[in-house]
Amino acid sequence: MNETTSAADAQRTAEMLVHVGRIARCEAQTPSLTPAQWSALRFFAHANRMSRTPSAFARFHATTRGTASQTVKSLETAGYLERRRADVDGRSVVFDLTPSGWAQLAADPLNTLSAAIEALPPEQQHTLSEALQQLAGALAQDRDGQAFGSCGECGFLGAAEQAGCPFQCRCTGTLLSDEDFQRLCANFTPRATVETPAATRPGTKDA
Structure with a gap:
């Protein structure tokens, strides 16, 4: 091609x-x-x-x-x-x-539209989701806009010392609940653009 x-x-x-x-x-x-x-x-x-x-x-x-x-x-x-x-x-x-x-x-x-996407094979859904996230980030960067994403994919995700709440946002200092990981965040920053290593997602081990 x-x-x-x-x-x-x-x-x-x-x-x-x-x-x-x-x-x-x-x-x-x-x-x-x-x-x-x-x-x-x-x-x-x-x-x-x-x-x-x-x-x-x-x-x-x-x-x-x-x-x-x-x-x-x-x-x-x-x-x-x-x-x-x-x-x-x-x-x-x-x-x-x-x-x-x-x-x-x-x-x-x-x-x-959500139903049509849900009808796609799981691997196609995953690929489509990742591609659209990358496109949204690229457009936001090109237009000096804000990229949005979830806490679990953010470079500001860090470990917390408090029992029962193992993660916190290193941008705001806020302790994060399990629900926060699946929701959009206005402070989202891709991991590649944050120098300090971020904690891993819940259920995974540190690299």
Whole structure:
């Protein structure tokens, strides 16, 4: 395969990704939420407890803080999000989904795409997930944006001394629960870009 063919294939793949995204975002003629509101609802459902803030959502959604705040406020007014004081410092405000928010998320237009991905063989799902994570990171770096990922893959993952909580975030000093490892984090930094060796994931041995 020559460079011209490779570039053409890459272009077609990029167009297909955009096409799939467009199809996945298609909603009913009278959608219950806007695409931005759906994105916010998903973000606050999947972000860890340190990252459920309007500013973190603004970075994730690549939009301004003002626009992100308006989107979050509209979901709060609709009863899908509720605010509370952050556990970490008690000064900042974070948002959680309400029971109505979780019920609304059950009708997420992306559920059809999720089902299609789930139908793929496990190895294809894994390869696709890794490739998309790399693409998202590359685009974020190219545009001076923020890469998002889970604590288990982050270079700031470190060992903690406290019994019953073996891991902590070396960026914020926050002790991490098992649930944190599977959620999006606004402080995520790929391991390759952090000099200090990170601890391994739960259930694995140190290298």
